[in-house]
Amino acid sequence: MMKRILVGLGNLEYARSATAKAIELAKAHDAELTGVTLLDIARLDDLGPIPIGAGEAARELRESRLETAKEIIQTEQKEFAAACEQAGVSYRLQSESGDPLTALVSLTRYHDLVICGLQSLFEHGVVDEPVDELAKLVQEGIRPLLAVAEKDRPIQKVLVSYSGSMESAKTIKQFVHLQLWPKAKMKIVTFHDDREIGAERLSEVAQYCRAHSYQPETECVAKPPIEALLPYANDWGADLIVLGNSSKSLLLRRILGETALHVMRNSALPLFLAQ
Numbered sequence: 001m002m003k004r005i006l007v008g009l010g011n012l013e014y015a016r017s018a019t020a021k022a023i024e025l026a027k028a029h030d031a032e033l034t035g036v037t038l039l040d041i042a043r044l045d046d047l048g049p050i051p052i053g054a055g056e057a058a059r060e061l062r063e064s065r066l067e068t069a070k071e072i073i074q075t076e077q078k079e080f081a082a083a084c085e086q087a088g089v090s091y092r093l094q095s096e097s098g099d100p101l102t103a104l105v106s107l108t109r110y111h112d113l114v115i116c117g118l119q120s121l122f123e124h125g126v127v128d129e130p131v132d133e134l135a136k137l138v139q140e141g142i143r144p145l146l147a148v149a150e151k152d153r154p155i156q157k158v159l160v161s162y163s164g165s166m167e168s169a170k171t172i173k174q175f176v177h178l179q180l181w182p183k184a185k186m187k188i189v190t191f192h193d194d195r196e197i198g199a200e201r202l203s204e205v206a207q208y209c210r211a212h213s214y215q216p217e218t219e220c221v222a223k224p225p226i227e228a229l230l231p232y233a234n235d236w237g238a239d240l241i242v243l244g245n246s247s248k249s250l251l252l253r254r255i256l257g258e259t260a261l262h263v264m265r266n267s268a269l270p271l272f273l274a275q
Contacts, residue, residue: 014117159238168244
């Protein structure tokens with residue numbers, strides 16, 4: 001059951017896309033939305049090394065960044081509220097400042113799903129987004145998470161990437177239990193050069209999905225997922241990728257797996273993440 005959805009409002013385009021998707025799901029599940037804006041003044045203040053004699057120009061740039069971010073946040077809040085009211089969806093607005101990851105981790109505790117943009121999560125388009133910001137959200141425990149594309153799209157075809165790992169299975173279970181788009185066409189794909197092993201993996205996970213009223217197609221692809229998953233999703237015409245963990249190594253890869261990290265960095269399609 002899904003009753004509370006947290007909506008991260010980044011730059012305007014991603015905020016509009018996240019809002020549209022959140023309203024769609026709220027109406028389907030009779031859920032309440034929380035629209036959250038995050039203002040990280042420390043990031044806006046960070047100009048890097050400042051040349052001697054450029055202190056006044058630096059101060060003006062900092063003030064301009066902060067003012068621009070506040071104006072964008074105000075616009076996002078007004079648009080979010082107007083869209084929710086027009087759709088008849090219950091909502092709240094919340095403004096946070098300081099470290100955005102800490103704020104989101106706290107808010108996520110009492111929400112069933114987090115929706116945000118694939119990029120521009122916190123910076124509101126004012127400064128460049130740090131690398132792997134989306135991956136850091138998952139690493140910090142912000143999940144389940146739906147990362148939307150810059151333009152909203154109907155979710156009619158869902159591609160599930162399944163590695164056979166426990167974390168991959170947990171992600172699929174989360175997606176199935178939430179029943180976000182129960183009428184969408186589902187395809188489960190695994191990547192393995194031994195088709196017998198692939199078929200065994202797919203049989204088990206497909207049976208589980210069928211028990212929850214999905215009727216998935218399946219396919220085993222004899223290529224590494226890190227190079228084949230995104231092209232496969234695009235060729236199949238997927239509207240959403242359900243992405244679980246696959247392998248473990250160092251740093252972010254230890255948490256997410258190389259394939260998951262690669263897809264987060266390069267996907268233009270919405271992602272459902274629950275590692």
